[in-house]
Amino acid sequence: MDADTALELVKKGAALLFLDVPQHTLFGIDTQIFSVGPNFKGIKMIPPGPHFVYYSSSNRGGSDFSPMIGFFIDLNPSEVIVRKWDPQEERLVKVPEEEEERYSQAVKSLEFDKYLGPYTLSQYGEWKMLSNYITKSVIERIGNLDGTHK
Template sequence: MDPEKALEFVKHGSTLLLLDVPQYTLVGIDTQVFSAGPLFMGIKMIPPGVHFIYYSSSNREGNEFSPIIGFFVETSPSEVVVRKWNPQEERLVKVSEEDEQRYSEGVKSFEFDRQLGPYTLSEYGDWKRLSSYITKGIIERIEPIGGEITVVCEPKLVDSIPKMATEKALAEQLKNSKFRRSVEKCELKGCHYTPIPHVIKLKGISGQELTSLNLDKTLLLESILMKEYEGDEDRLLGELNFLLLDSW
């Protein structure tokens, strides 16, 4: 990319400014992941729109990582999203409006430009396809209180009996590591997904008809679409997009 075009992307793209992130922390946006070095302060040239930001803190050696925490944002052209590392909680937190304004001005005057990694624009198409139905309304309806998503505070997943080897390893990490927090003490809550019954129970129909309804869930899907989404298929697809990305 020639310098003039790159400068246009820097000016009109969004920026994620991350303050005091410890070295070796993994920071991701959409399909891209960065390993924080001593000078890392965030990501620039982000196309405006919906994005998923996620991160995983590391030990001092950089060989053990905490469960991922993530959050969705919808950015506008030239917007600067500012987060600061809280060492006690080992997570990114918002700064005051005054500080956010001050740091935003610093970004726009290129004070942090050398410490910002560029968003890989060639991968943006993949992200758009994965998130094409996610809107601000979808995010606000599903995201937990506070907006942060983490498996630690998904009790149904943490406390259930895993069947896959990777799930067993994750559950063991959550139980035995310093990153395990009880659901009662957890400030974050799970995502507000639409409940789907596993078994259909209806009165007044034959056993054969009931079996058929439980094998073919078309009527259940149509019922949920009308009841929960007012017939809007895009909203249903948006929740499925959200669920897919939340499961990474």
């Protein structure tokens, strides 16, 4: 992908900024799953629409994992969702509104760009087929299973 196309996708796509996620945590979005490395801060270039986000924390060595926690979100173009890792509860939690706005602006001005992994667009078609009936109203009706709301 050329640089201009990538920049356009970064600006128009949504982003998930996840702060302080421990290394070796399994993190996934839709049909994609990753093992968190030392520089991980989230995912960028996410197409607008419904998505399923899930994660599982691990022990320090990355050999034992907690049960998966997951939730549906419906993302708008250029939207940034900010969550922070709570080490006591071993889950992602919302940050205060003013902090979220500050981080959101930093993501939009590309300050976190090198710490955000790109959404694998080649797998998006598969996710679109799987999530064909998941709409914003369905997501609102079931609520977020992790207890937080957008």
